[in-house]
Amino acid sequence: MALSLVDPSDPAAAGATPVLCVSAADWRSRADALGDGVAAFAQAQGFEGKAGQTAFAPGAGGKPAAVLWGVGDGVRPSDPFLPAKLAQLPEGVYRLDGFGGDATLAALAFALGGYRFDRYRARPAPRAVRLVMPDGVDGDAVRRVAEAVAMGRDLINTPASDLGPAELETAVRNWAQARGVALAVTVGDDLLAANFPMVHAVGRGSSRAPRLLDLTWGEESAPKVTLVGKGVCFDTGGLNIKNDAGMLLMKKDMGGAATALAIAQMVVEARLKVRLRVLVPAVENAISGTSFRPGDVLRSRKGLTVEIGNTDAEGRLILADALALADEEQPDLLVDFATLTGAARVALGPDLPPFYTDDEALAADVARTGAAVNDPVWRMPLWKPYDAMLDSKIADMNNVTTGGFAGSVTAALFLRRFVEKAKAWAHFDIYGWTPAEKPGRPFGGEPQAARLVFALLQERYAR
Template identity: 60%
Template sequence: MPVDIIARKTPESRPVWLVTKDDFGKLPLPENAAAWAQANGFTGQSGRIVIVPDGAGGIAGALFGTERPGKDGQSRLLAGKLARGLPEGAWHIEGDAGDAELLALAFLMGGYSFDRYRKAEDAKRAVLVLPVGVDEAETRRVFAGVRFARDLINTPANDMGPDALEEQARLLAKTHDAEIAVITGSELLEGNFPMIHAVGRAGSQAPRLIDISWGDQSHPKVTLVGKGVCFDTGGLDIKPSSGMLLMKKDMGGAANVLGLAHMVMDAKLPVRLRVLIPAVENAIAGNAFRPGDILVSRKGISVEIGNTDAEGRLVLADALALADEEAPDLLIDMATLTGAARVALGPDLPPFYTDDDGFADEMAKASHTVADPIWRMPLWAPYDTKLSSRIADINNVTSDGFAGSVTAALFLKRFVEKARIWSHFDIFGWTPVEKPAAPVGGEAQAIRALYHLMKQRFPVA
């Protein structure tokens, strides 16, 4: 990792002055810093870094343009630019750090890079001294979950198929002394997971259901379900080549719930956590499931296959049915499920669905607190009839193509009855354009907000 954080200021640490356009000229900057800013036309422009010389060939500090307090969105994660723009060495924030927790986390997130397939280089290493009051362990915990999710998504499918995803889940379980069980191949049929088996049986690696359990059985039950389609060709309804280019990220739901699970277990929240991941490859072979097939799900609902490229909801349905059987207090599923969600809200703002207004309000507050954007969308019941089938209980797609993210959520809702609270997150799992705290590539979405909500609901004694 090219950047890091340290808890205490060192004699060698150099200052970073945070400047907004509103307060530029009012801050008590050293004379040389103010003069250098003027000479370089710096007036607090958002995200701009100006290195201030010390007059002896060295560096006296740096000026960094930030937004005024109260701004939302990516402006609150601007400090990610410091990770890529500061020279090597230790740096500290001079004066008021503002939202110090977010600043420290953004610094780490902005310094992330995925270097598994690159020749090792001696990268510069900027180190941030944590502002006073920031919990180092908590900052590292959240970043570790984000980094884990990003790494999994960024890894190409030749190295992140169902086998490798299971291996990563086993490593996570071992790290936190959690139990793990995996049902693989034909065992899925014996265990009554017919749709997971049908979607994944054409893949070169056997489909499977990964099941992680952790925590005291007497604690509230929290279950996370993540779509683990390690590559999606579209099946027999094959995608065009351009549509497959990013399909290594179709296991982004699984990657995100594993990242969230790390945060929960590392923080030792008083919950009984369960993580369910149907891990498959939606491939093409002689035994691939077909358009027009009827699949009978674990719940007994028969599903007509209108499109094999709507496979994620099929594997999630069997996993959700299993999760729902023990009536968890909180059931969350995450999936890179629909292009319709991107059309509606773009890549940076994942929609979520729930019938519980209280949970939705808590999520909105958590999202704002930790600058992890989400947006509630409606489970609009009148659209449920769009999923009707003449020969089965339900079709996996609609005939008109409208409201695709909503109807996908309504499809999943059919498989949840007993959970006290259920919420579906239709994430993108990818950053297409570089942002201050995120390079282009795999992304953790909504899990920082979910973790914050869980800390509020299930505080450590």
């Protein structure tokens, strides 16, 4: 199904069918205003004004004169992305009438809900369901965000057979060249010479060489914003191998990289006044005679030594080297994204990623912005007493704890040891996947927190 947004100036908008946004309390009076018998006709269709329900008012030539669309008990829908359900309407052009919610989110939901990952399937010709951009909404801005989210979804949804570290580099290179973004890449054993030993160690067990992607854009004098995304293109768990169920979705273990790249696309195309840097350590955590082992001690870029308690806690290792690099230039804001721990999903489920920061002002801005753009997150504590759980008897730290408690918290505490100079830092432990389809969120890959962070950057650094 092809969903598109129509500008009000487009000739197609003139004949758009109105979608009357009605509540359970007022739908009958709104229907009666359309003509005698319309309310009875809608009731015969089972319409009650419940959120997401639709009913048609008959018009000339068999076409609907209007659509009754339920928003529930109030004037605002309980889910800001409920307008994505308008995708179920018959082919045609529609416009919202009397919508009491956020019109920008309504248009964005409609666009996001039209996403389909069709790379490996033949699809019939799509039906054209189009929505007129609501008054006062910046259509170009909505399209930019929707396209960036779609790009992130595509990356996450692509299986590792077609998206290993080299293929991810190619995708990023093509993306960067099209937008005038500089890209430097360090590959294979050159990672050791460049002092990225933990990226190398995690990726050396695979026949697909590990690499670090380093993108930069913007004026050097602008505020420095650096994004770091975990790019584990597939995670077997290494020698601490995952079971069948644990490995099934591991193509999405590069969801942090996809999120950082989606934000980068929004930033570049909105021309925000920042000096943007994006770091993606891209690896495959595979099993071979050269895989790193439990009990190994790795030296990090920062110089800290790490005892390996579990090779399936590899994401924090590659992030540590990338964060240390990012921290060296003292960015104004440093944010990392990673599909890091199952503990985060146990605590908050798949739809509500935790985030961590010591910066109270940043934490407040993140929470407020996430609510405003319907990209929810929840702050979790960097609980200092748990730092001791990462102690090692032979190295500066272990990459896991022995007790199994507070896994997302201790992973964040591990990462924090590699950030000292950045003026502000936040870590997002995302799931990167929508397991059950919701309005505006199709089943599959999802660059969680991307829209949130972009909105925050836009608020701080718009030209």
